[in-house]
Amino acid sequence: MQSNTPSRDSFSGKFGIIAAAAGSAIGLGNIWRFPYVLGENGGGAFLLIYLAFVLLIGVPVMISELLIGRSAQKNVFGAFRKLAPGQHWYMIGVMGVGAAFLILAFYSVVAGWTLHYVYLSITNALAGNTPDEMIAVFEGVQSSKGMSIFWTLLFMGGTAFIVRSGVEKGIEKYTKILMPLLLLIILILNVRSVTLEGASAGLDFLFNPDFSKITPDVVLEALGQAFFSLSIGMGVIVTYGSYIKKTESLGGTALSVSLADTGIAVLAGVAIFPAAFAFDMAPNQGPGLVFVTLPNIFNQMAGGYLFGLMFFVLLSIAAFTSSISLLEVVVAYFTEELKLPRKKGTWIAAGIMSILAVLCALNGSVFGAFDYISSNILLPLGGLLVVVFVGWILQSKLTRAEIEADGKKAKYYRGFVFIVKFIAPIAIALVFLNGLGWI
Numbered sequence: 001m002q003s004n005t006p007s008r009d010s011f012s013g014k015f016g017i018i019a020a021a022a023g024s025a026i027g028l029g030n031i032w033r034f035p036y037v038l039g040e041n042g043g044g045a046f047l048l049i050y051l052a053f054v055l056l057i058g059v060p061v062m063i064s065e066l067l068i069g070r071s072a073q074k075n076v077f078g079a080f081r082k083l084a085p086g087q088h089w090y091m092i093g094v095m096g097v098g099a100a101f102l103i104l105a106f107y108s109v110v111a112g113w114t115l116h117y118v119y120l121s122i123t124n125a126l127a128g129n130t131p132d133e134m135i136a137v138f139e140g141v142q143s144s145k146g147m148s149i150f151w152t153l154l155f156m157g158g159t160a161f162i163v164r165s166g167v168e169k170g171i172e173k174y175t176k177i178l179m180p181l182l183l184l185i186i187l188i189l190n191v192r193s194v195t196l197e198g199a200s201a202g203l204d205f206l207f208n209p210d211f212s213k214i215t216p217d218v219v220l221e222a223l224g225q226a227f228f229s230l231s232i233g234m235g236v237i238v239t240y241g242s243y244i245k246k247t248e249s250l251g252g253t254a255l256s257v258s259l260a261d262t263g264i265a266v267l268a269g270v271a272i273f274p275a276a277f278a279f280d281m282a283p284n285q286g287p288g289l290v291f292v293t294l295p296n297i298f299n300q301m302a303g304g305y306l307f308g309l310m311f312f313v314l315l316s317i318a319a320f321t322s323s324i325s326l327l328e329v330v331v332a333y334f335t336e337e338l339k340l341p342r343k344k345g346t347w348i349a350a351g352i353m354s355i356l357a358v359l360c361a362l363n364g365s366v367f368g369a370f371d372y373i374s375s376n377i378l379l380p381l382g383g384l385l386v387v388v389f390v391g392w393i394l395q396s397k398l399t400r401a402e403i404e405a406d407g408k409k410a411k412y413y414r415g416f417v418f419i420v421k422f423i424a425p426i427a428i429a430l431v432f433l434n435g436l437g438w439i
């Protein structure tokens with residue numbers, strides 16, 4: 001479908017939007033990254049700072065992005081050009097498309113490991129491994145280039161397969177099935193984890209704040225994690241916003257998606273830390289937390305085969321529903337700005353991303369650099385520019401009309417404007433510059 005015609009593709013209704021947007025937000029960021037970043041940065045204290053960022057900054061940034069997309073009815077690049085013609089704000093779109101390439105590149109490598117662990121779980125290949133052998137398996141996955149590339153490309157192919165079918169028949173159709181399944185699996189894992197003997201120490205770690213661990217770096221990490229996890233600051237939400245009908249509430253959508261995302265991150269922590277403490281595993285294992293620590297736990301646990309398999313299926317689902325949103329940012333840009341047909345645009349975008357992904361699979365420093373540049377620089381910077389744009393550049397008549405397009409008065413409008421004009425830009429700028437060591 002030619003997306004900038006009057007028959008522009010869109011989500012069919014509320015559940016479709018929430019499933020797709022929450023599907024984008026909930027991903028490896030919640031289940032793989034959040035628990036290990038929290039584990040390395042002081043547990044409960046990190047959680048508190050994270051929650052504050054989500055509510056105070058994340059939700060307003062998400063509303064801003066949704067309204068930009070919906071009022072412009074365009075991809076992230078075209079949206080800024082349409083709303084601020086003749087100015088350079090479209091650079092936010094350029095950054096967004098660039099960030100999508102970088103993020104999906106390293107994201108699909110981790111997602112590839114996840115698919116590999118689904119395979120290892122099915123074949124029960126991890127059973128009986130000692131902790132050292134488990135580390136060796138994970139290191140083997142990373143260092144065996146052929147295997148890493150195979151799974152990464154398989155994942156990218158699957159993502160492209162869904163995106164090529166369009167918004168309603170592709171993205172919405174699959175996320176509507178996958179997201180409820182994900183919730184069910186994580187709830188089962190939660191029950192298993194908290195009913196283990198010795199589980200309470202893990203809950204303590206997650207919920208009891210230790211503020212001595214908090215440094216400017218940690219605060220930047222929390223902000224970067226919030227942006228990454230909510231999929232904000234780079235155009236996914238602008239793009240999805242452009243597929244939302246005028247009758248839907250933007251504030252309601254942003255709040256539901258942010259709460260669902262945060263809820264799943266906390267549930268991932270509840271699935272992992274009590275089990276880790278119950279089996280005397282260190283919580284601060286970095287990126288290996290879910291690939292080394294967890295399989296060790298599954299090995300010692302009654303029903304471990306099934307729970308392990310469910311966990312990695314869960315992680316794969318979460319990864320797919322996020323990666324399709326990243327690819328969609330680029331595909332929307334290709335189809336609307338470069339006028340490529342959707343299928344062709346999808347395969348070209350996925351092809352370029354595959355090359356970058358292979359670079360990440362081959363070289364750990366490229367992987368680390370893509371992760372750092374996107375989460376700690378491009379996303380906060382993108383978010384900062386978005387709130388400045390909505391707070392200071394867009395006419396408030398337009399902003400208000402878009403937020404209230406569903407016919408309901410937005411009581412929170414004044415608070416929203418105050419946050420996007422003052423609080424969010426100052427907070428993001430301070431945390432960003434401080435974290436980089438510039439102030």
Ligand code: PFF
Pocket residue numbers: 024025026027028029030103227228229230231232234235236322323325326
């Ligand atoms: N939010 C996704 C996650 O938490 O895994 C990752 C992600 C998707 C980041 C889309 C950024 C983005 F634009």
